[in-house]
Amino acid sequence: MSSKRDGRTGGYRSAEWFGPHDVHGVRHRNLMKNQGLPDDLFDGRPVIGICNTYSELTPCNAHFRTLADRVKRGVWEAGGFPLEFPVTSLGETLMRPTAMLFRNLAAIDVEESIRANPVDGVVLLVGCDKTTPALVMGAASCDLPTIAVSGGPMLSGHWRGETIGSGTHIWKFDAMVKAGEMTTADFLEAEGSIARSPGHCMTMGTASSMASMVESLGLGLPQNAAIPAVDSRRNVLAHLAGRRIVEMVRQDLRLSKILTREAFENAVRTNGAIGGSTNAVVHLLAIAGRLKVDFTLDDWDRLGQGVPCLLDLMPSGRFLMEDFFYAGGLPVVLRRLGEAGLLNRDCVTANGRSIWQNVETAQCWNDEVIRPFDKPAKPQGGIAVLRGSLAPDGAVIKPSAASPELMQHRGRAVVFEDIEDYRARCDDPDLPLEPGSILVLKNCGPVGYPGMPEVGNMRLPERMLKAGVRDMVRISDARMSGTAFGTVVLHAAPEAAVGGPLALVETGDEIELDVAGRRLDLLVGGEELARRRAAWRPSHPVADRGWVRLYQETVNQADKGADLGFLTGGSGAPIPRESH
Numbered sequence: 001m002s003s004k005r006d007g008r009t010g011g012y013r014s015a016e017w018f019g020p021h022d023v024h025g026v027r028h029r030n031l032m033k034n035q036g037l038p039d040d041l042f043d044g045r046p047v048i049g050i051c052n053t054y055s056e057l058t059p060c061n062a063h064f065r066t067l068a069d070r071v072k073r074g075v076w077e078a079g080g081f082p083l084e085f086p087v088t089s090l091g092e093t094l095m096r097p098t099a100m101l102f103r104n105l106a107a108i109d110v111e112e113s114i115r116a117n118p119v120d121g122v123v124l125l126v127g128c129d130k131t132t133p134a135l136v137m138g139a140a141s142c143d144l145p146t147i148a149v150s151g152g153p154m155l156s157g158h159w160r161g162e163t164i165g166s167g168t169h170i171w172k173f174d175a176m177v178k179a180g181e182m183t184t185a186d187f188l189e190a191e192g193s194i195a196r197s198p199g200h201c202m203t204m205g206t207a208s209s210m211a212s213m214v215e216s217l218g219l220g221l222p223q224n225a226a227i228p229a230v231d232s233r234r235n236v237l238a239h240l241a242g243r244r245i246v247e248m249v250r251q252d253l254r255l256s257k258i259l260t261r262e263a264f265e266n267a268v269r270t271n272g273a274i275g276g277s278t279n280a281v282v283h284l285l286a287i288a289g290r291l292k293v294d295f296t297l298d299d300w301d302r303l304g305q306g307v308p309c310l311l312d313l314m315p316s317g318r319f320l321m322e323d324f325f326y327a328g329g330l331p332v333v334l335r336r337l338g339e340a341g342l343l344n345r346d347c348v349t350a351n352g353r354s355i356w357q358n359v360e361t362a363q364c365w366n367d368e369v370i371r372p373f374d375k376p377a378k379p380q381g382g383i384a385v386l387r388g389s390l391a392p393d394g395a396v397i398k399p400s401a402a403s404p405e406l407m408q409h410r411g412r413a414v415v416f417e418d419i420e421d422y423r424a425r426c427d428d429p430d431l432p433l434e435p436g437s438i439l440v441l442k443n444c445g446p447v448g449y450p451g452m453p454e455v456g457n458m459r460l461p462e463r464m465l466k467a468g469v470r471d472m473v474r475i476s477d478a479r480m481s482g483t484a485f486g487t488v489v490l491h492a493a494p495e496a497a498v499g500g501p502l503a504l505v506e507t508g509d510e511i512e513l514d515v516a517g518r519r520l521d522l523l524v525g526g527e528e529l530a531r532r533r534a535a536w537r538p539s540h541p542v543a544d545r546g547w548v549r550l551y552q553e554t555v556n557q558a559d560k561g562a563d564l565g566f567l568t569g570g571s572g573a574p575i576p577r578e579s580h
């Protein structure tokens with residue numbers, strides 16, 4: 001497919017399109033000139049692709065036209081030639097059955113758009129949950145100089161004197177309505193008070209976690225994570241990123257030089273220190289897979305140990321991203337990790353400096369929001385990876401979002417075949433439910449749903465809520481929203497739909513969860529399990545065509561990041577053959 005020529009040997013890759021004084025060069029240049037571009041723009045200067053996930057169907061990214069314009073200012077100033085292009089956008093709240101089903105599709109779009117076009121460096125405009133991993137995955141498989149710019153969180157929500165957070169308060173209010181503690185009219189009124197400005201979810205959900213991952217990986221500029229979307233400094237950051245990407249092209253500072261194993265280690269510890277989303281687990285595994293970085297699910301557990309959660313942010317804490325920014329933002333967290341010996345200080349970042357140089361003088365302005373190491377918000381920040389007879393390839397739980405009294409728990413399973421079954425039966429008075437029951441949900445993994453949706457934090461049955469129960473152990477092969485909370489075991493692998501042990505659980509079975517011992521076991525004898533396995537038949541929906549078929553046939557399990565098997569690794573950005 002690719003020619004032997006690599007534009008880098010004789011200038012930048014874009015010069016292969018725009019340089020030649022022959023029919024091909026004329027074809028490439030002349031149609032670009034219909035946009036009113038002067039001749040000297042084609043003189044071999046770095047061409048910067050601005051990969052935009054703007055969409056009115058992705059409200060978190062709906063302000064990205066402005067952001068792209070600010071990036072362009074910077075690119076022009078630095079002597080580059082900016083060209084913006086759209087890629088598949090992924091709106092978390094609207095896309096069904098789940099935006100996650102399309103993360104890998106968007107990553108393909110990004111990868112092929114970059115490689116097929118005359119770009120020398122890339123700026124990724126990312127925001128809503130899946131847009132960040134999708135764009136980074138695609139760009140990683142091309143490995144050009146790349147910088148990510150996050151769109152920034154929304155301002156804090158306020159309602160009747162209370163600070164309210166996206167996602168988190170929707171789940172809380174819903175439970176209150178179900179428990180008879182809030183009226184539906186009040187719920188609907190609160191709705192408009194949460195999302196009151198442009199930007200993505202402003203709790204420490206998946207979008208904020210991934211924006212923090214971008215910053216801790218060194219793929220974004222300092223303060224990328226927390227500047228609110230509407231703060232003028234967000235536009236400054238985009239402007240500076242535009243300037244910087246031109247330099248990165250000149251220095252050939254490629255993505256693979258930034259996204260090293262050491263950088264992933266920094267990101268995992270950062271996710272622990274911020275109390276970040278469990279979704280970061282699958283996304284970082286998928287990104288590392290594109291770069292063939294040696295980084296596994298067990299690294300999440302090992303590296304996260306001893307990392308306290310420093311941030312007192314929702315979903316498990318009190319504050320929101322706006323407060324985090326005013327308190328000093330992610331550089332303060334990184335500095336504290338560095339001072340505790342938990343940061344690989346020499347990792348190079350997008351601005352050309354080491355991560356430590358970026359943060360060593362960072363100041364904290366509010367120790368309530370960003371706690372010191374000796375007074376953390378939660379003693380345990382990391383993600384625990386559980387293994388055992390119920391999840392031989394692993395499952396995850398976020399201890400900082402769980403109830404301490406349930407971290408060691410033995411209970412009887414109440415099993416649901418899929419989320420519709422759960423919704424239909426969870427309030428059935430005949431269900432053998434007690435406060436210590438364990439809710440088990442099947443067929444919500446990558447293949448089973450398909451797309452591994454955020455349904456793992458099943459809302460508690462009304463009967464339990466009315467009895468004052470506020471948390472129960474829940475186990476599934478699904479994910480959960482980064483804005484959610486509870487003693488929720490997720491990403492069980494292998495998933496039920498491919499015949500993982502989860503598929504064999506029956507109501508009444510005993511299950512033992514031991515977070516400290518990192519165990520998750522189904523206490524059913526081998527003979528009985530063999531009998532059930534012989535009788536087991538898959539029951540999940542199977543697509544007969546299109547993207548979903550390709551996805552179901554090729555997707556990896558959660559412990560490998562749920563990328564498509566054939567997409568792991570990269571192909572660089574060699575210049576493809578001429579088109580005419």
Ligand code: FES
Binds near residue numbers: 128
């Ligand atoms: Fe887009 Fe939460 S819905 S970040």
Ligand code: MG
Binds near residue numbers: 129206454480482
């Ligand atoms: Mg989400």
